[in-house]
Amino acid sequence: MREVITLKAPAKINLTLEVVGRLPNGYHTIRSVFVRLDKLSDTIELRITRSETGITLSTTSKDIPTDKTNICHRAAAAYFAATGETAGVAIHIEKNIPVAAGMGGGSSDAASVFVGLNNYFKAMSPRKLEALGGDIGKDVPFFIRGAAVCRVSGMGEGITPLRSFPRMHFLIVHPGIAISTADAYRALGQRVWFMSNAARADISSAMARAVRARDVGKIAATLFNDFEACMEHAHPVIKEIKQALLAFGARGALMTGSGSAVFGIYASRKALLNAERILKTHYADYVIASA
Template sequence: MYIYEKAPAKINLMLDVLHKRNDGFHEVEMVMTMVDLADRLTLSDPGTGRISLSTQAGHIPHDDKNLAVRAARLLKQRCGVTRGAHIRLEKRIPVAAGLAGGSSDAAAALRGLNRLWELGLSTAELEELGAEIGSDVPFCVRGGTALATGRGEKLESLPNPPRCWVILAKPPINVSTADVYGNLRAAQIDVHPSASGMRDALERGAFKDVCGGLGNVLEDVTLKLYPQVGRLKEVMQRLGADGVLMSGSGPTVFGLAAKEEKAKRICNGLRGFCEEVYAVRTLE
C-alpha cells in the first residue's frame, strides 16, 4: 500500500516580529499562503518497524536532521505505533530558501502516516504535534492561507489570495534563519506591516491591495547580510512585478503578477540573473 502526499511551498505575504519572548522565540504575526511548487512524498510500510527515507536529492539528510524523518519518529512514539515507514521524497522546493520546504515535508509525513497507520488523528492534533518540530509545520499541516501568531503555531484560516502568478527566484546562496533572527533587533523596527490590512485585502479579494500590503521586517537584516538578495528584488521590481517581497528569512524573492504574459516576461528577464526561477500559481 502506498500513500501519496504533496508538500507545497509557502510564501509570506506579510511577516512582522513584535518582540523576543522569554522562551527565546520571537512573537510574530505572519500571513502565509501555499503556492503550486511542491515536493512529493510516497509513504509505505516496509515491514521492518523502522523509519527510513530515500530521495533523488543528494544533499538532503536521511536521519533526524530531516524534518520528515523527525516527524515520522515523533508520531510513531506518541501514538505507540509498532509499524515502520519508508518515505520516498521527491524534492522540488529549493533547500534553505525561505519557502518552508522542510516544514512542508514534515507536515506531509504527518498527514500521510496518519493515513498509512490508520491513526485517525484530527488536523488539530497533527498541528499540535507539528509545533514540536518547527514553527512553520502547523501551517503546512493545515495548508491554504492563514494568519499565524505566537511563534507561528497559532493559526486563523483566511481566504486565499486572488488567483495570480507567483514568480520565485532563489539566488545561489543559503540563508540561516537562526542567523537572521539573531541579528534582528525587534525593538528597533520602525515600520511594521499590517496583518489587519492584509486580512482585509484577502477578504475583499483585492489583488492590488494584497500587493500593496506586502511586507517583511526580516528583509532589512537579510539584505544587509546578503546584498545579492536586495539586487534580485530590485531586478524583479524593474521587470514590472505587481508586488515583490522576500519570503521568510530569504533568500528567495517572489513577485506577484496578475497576467500570465507578465509572469513569463519577468521569468525570462530573471534567467540571466538567477538560475533557480519558477513561475507557479497560488493555490485555490
C-alpha cells in the first residue's frame, strides 16, 4: 500500500538578522525576525510504501543533489533513525525558491519532509520534531513550527511567534548568485568586529515591537542584516538591487539571510506591481517574485 503526501514548503525572509556570538562547536547564535512567504514555495511530494525500505529523491532543479547529501534525504534518514519506523519513501522536490539565496528553501523542504513523515507515522511530538530538525538545519525548526512571523534566537531553536503583524507586500529580487552559508560566515567573522559585543543594540527586539504594533513604517526603518555589508562588498550588485527597489517606491529594502536575494517592502500591491514591471525590464535574467 502506497500513500502520497503533498506539502507546500514556503520561503522566508529575515526582517532582521543579527549574529551575536560564536560557540565552541563552531555554530553561531543569532537574533532574528523571520517572515514566512506562502506565495513563494516549493512543493514536496512523499510516496510512502510500508512494505519497502530505502529513500530515493528526485527534483525539477539541476542545482541541488539527489543523493544522500540532499537535506531532504538527510531529514528522512534522521526521522527513521530517531523513531525506529521503517518504510520506503520516494521524495520529489518541485523547486520554485531560488537555491542558495538566503530564503530558506532547503530548510523549508526538509521541514516538509519531517512534517509529512510525522503526519503519517505520528511518532514524535511537535517539539521533539523541531529539535530533530535543528540537527539537520538551523532554520528547519522555524518551518516545522509553521507560524507566519517569529522572533528566532539561539541557534534557531528559540522561536517566539508574533501573533499580531501588519499586511506587507514584498518584492524579491535574486541576482542568480549562489552564496554558501559557510562562505558568508567566514566573511562575517573577518569584517563584523562587533559580533559578540554584549553592548550592541538588540535590533530584533525593536523589530518585534514594530511588528506587534503593526507599524509598517517602523518595520521598514528597523530592517537590519549583519551579512549585508559583507556580501555587498563581495557582490556590489546586491547594493545596486537594494537601491533600485528603494528608487521605485519600496519603504525599505534588505538582503535576506546570508544572501543573495534582496527584498523591498511596499505600501500597496499597486506600488509593488509597478516596481516589479520596471525591474523586470532591467533585470531580465534575474528571478523576481512578489509575496
